[in-house]
Amino acid sequence: MHGHETPGTAIPEEAPEALRPPPGNPRFPLVDGLRAVAALMVLIGHTSFISGFNGHGQLGRVISRFDMGVALFFIISGFLLYRPFVSARLDGRPAPGVLRYGRRRLLRIVPAYWLALTVLAIWPGLRGDVFGHVPVYYGFLQNLKVAWIGGGINTVWSLACEMQFYILLPFLAIGGARLLEGRPVKVQVRAELVALAVLGAASFAVRMWSYHRSSVYPNTVSWTVAGTFLWFAFGMALAVVSARYHRADVRPAPLRALDRRPWISWIVAAGLIAIVTHIGLPTTAPQVYTASDWFWEHLLYGLIAVAIAVPATVAIVSPRSLPHRILAFGPVAWLGLISYGIFLWHHPLTEKFIKVQDWTSHGSFVIYTLVVFGVAAVAATLSYYLVERPILKFKDPRPRRRAPAPASAGTVSAAQADGIEPARAL
DSSP: OGGGOOTTOSOGGGSOGGGOOOTTOOOOTHHHHHHHHHHHHHHHHHHHHHHTGGGSHHHHHHHTTGGGHHHHHHHHHHHHHHHHHHHHHHHTOOOOOHHHHHHHHHHHHHHHHHHHHHHHHHTTOOBSOTTTSHHHHHTTOGGGSHHHHTSBSTTHHHHHHHHHHHHHHHHHHHHHHHHHTTSOHHHHHHHHHHHHHHHHHHHHHHHHHHHHHOOSSSOSGGGSHHHHHHHHHHHHHHHHHHHHHTTOSSOOHHHHHHHHOTHHHHHHHHHHHHHHTSSOOOSSOGGGOOHHHHHHHHHHHHHHHHHHHHHHHTOOOOTTSHHHHHHTSHHHHHHHHTHHHHHHHHHHHHHHTGGGGGGOSSSHHHHHHHHHHHHHHHHHHHHIIIIIHHHHTTSSOOOOOOOOOOOOTTOOOHHHHTTOSOSSOO
């Protein structure tokens, strides 16, 4: 099967293991390209910040906001991981097994991270005593203490935050199922969207309280799932809408409008980006942010990421549409396949190759970014094909071979009992 892997395909069986959904769930192929967009935004945001390009004109102001790629990553996680749970409940199917879910997450995240952390700690070297604080940096704990956040792979504070979300999600899904299961679908959807709005608002309030309470940058509360859950909630809300209306006979008017003109969502994103770059947010020193700056940045980043993600998640777009052409473009989809590795490897390289800017007095930021991207992409490719892909063969258990038994009326197949066959098409 690996010989036929195709990033960007809508056929689950032909997708790479890293991108394949849980059994019985549909593929959202444009999300592959969305991952690439998020990874490139994070990488360019870091090279721009470290090189000082953030302060150069209108382009610098726009790129200074590319750290919103983290919000896009969180929304992707909220959407893809929550959708199988909510879809199973709305369809009356068994929910995904928690142990299977946990195994899939661990095999997807941990081996590649441990490899990158170990190699990068040896060369080019990392801040903090990585090998002297093994439980902290290998155990995804670095966002729990201010002194640890800047150590190891600096960007992994967000991965630690995602790991906290992975642990929290099954509890939210199981709790929601117990409260809502058996109720009319319309009631479930409305109640769930309200609950997510409340939880997201509570997280936002906790985040702002932590900034008012502490003058330390960064403070730990706002860099954990407690302070960033709003972004995950946005993705989970998209999952609820998708699970309810993806194959509905009649879709709501707003979704039908997005189906016909998905680029409208990206126009909204562009407008919000224009706003966030013209409200006076600092571009070169987050340490001088006020509480108001943090408020608007966090909220607008989340809304921008939602607008970027809509064509790939809840809209059913034409192959001729602009979002489909961009996100389904072969090289973009392939970058989505290795985007996790790019995220892991790039930040230490931004500091290692900073002197690349001395090669020329013109376009130094562009050359610097291309060098960092090139080296990170090579490392990510090697990581994926030599480590991640072989390990991901074990992401799902092998189906047991059973002797065929005569079917009878009312018999439930083994696949249905395991939640593999949906009650209705998704």
